[in-house]
Amino acid sequence: MxxxxxxxxxYVGAQxxxxxxxLALDWADDAGDRTDDFEFEVSTDDPREAYLxxxxxxxxxxxxxxxVNGDALTGFDFPPNDGWQLWTDTVSGAELREGTNTLAIARDADTExxxxxxxxxxxWKEPVDG
Known part of the structure; x- marks a missing residue:
């Protein structure tokens, strides 16, 4: 296949x-302990090998x-790092679905x-006919 x-x-744009x-970042809205849900579209009913x-x-x-869609991904989602980082995390413990999906970030409120x-x-990957 x-x-x-x-x-x-x-675009999350949240602190x-x-x-x-x-953090006094002019580009990031204050989200407290959890961002709002951000919507995105998935174009297949069979998304495979999804990651962020x-x-x-x-x-x-x-x-x-x-x-993702209200379910927390498994494992740790952000490693500690000073300054900027680009982190890759597999979508496990949650599933993408065809159509509208949601993404949110939650801060561990037990930390400062x-x-x-x-x-x-x-x-994600999707099957292609032909």
Whole structure:
């Protein structure tokens, strides 16, 4: 079977921080402990080998989560890193579905970590007829 790779880009543009703290980033909206749900479209009923590329800034702790369609991905979703990083995370523990999907970021509220997320790109493969 022939497959093609495709993706959706989701601009999150949010900083997640404990109440009363912020990173003073003019491009990032304050999201508190969890962002809103951001929608993206999947063009197949059979998405395969899905993964995310996540732009993150100043992550200090491991416990933060990426939620796809309300379900947290398994494993750790952001490794600690000073400054910017581009992190890849497989979509496991959650499933993409044809049509509208959602993506959200949740901060581990048991930490004092303040970090930001720029753009998330969701990748998958889909079967192609012919």
């Amino acid at each position: 022939t497959e093609r790779a495709t993706y959706a880009t989701v 997640l921080a404990p109440e009363g703290e912020e 590329e996540i732009q993150a800034f100043d992550v200090a702790e491991y416990g933060h989560e990426v939620l 970590d303040a970090f930001a997320v720029g753009t998330v790109r969701v990748h």
